[in-house]
Amino acid sequence: MLSARILAGAPSALVILALSSCASPWGCTDTTMERGEAGARVQVVDTSEQSIGVTVEVVDWRLEPHPQVPAEGDKVHFHYRFDGASEASGPGPAVDACAVDKGRVALGCQTIYSSEARLEPDGALTGDEYLTVERPEQVVGVLLIPNDQSYDRRTCAQDIKDGGGPHPPKPAGVGDRL
Structure with missing residues (x-):
């Protein structure tokens, strides 16, 4: 027979179990956002696909060897600019940058972070990166x-x-059509 003390505590235990149901497998869901339209200048969007007030653009790009490893041949050297991002601590906004061919197929990609850029007098954050691609002669732009x-x-x-x-889309990679 169950004691009165155990029976009296049963409703409390049920309430605790009901409130902790968020730990159950059916309470946890992941949502991956759709990849947005790539461009040379974009408005950064969060995982709810809302603009965060930051614009990023590719200022210029060219093929040239990286100065630290010139023997590796041409890389895609591009300059970028974040407008509306702050120098606050933390990673800050980040977007994927991809060198593409004439069919907008990614030949090489990497994520660029506003926190790795330099503050300009006008408040923009600017930086540059080198992308390694297998066939640099096929590059027609950086998106x-x-x-x-x-x-x-x-x-x-x-x-x-x-x-x-919600989660951002899988980072772009070689072969992805943008």
């Missing part, structure tokens, strides 16, 4: 993907209790 890649929330698979929610 940016507007989805903010700086948001790194844990997935349900990584942490069923605290993970889940």
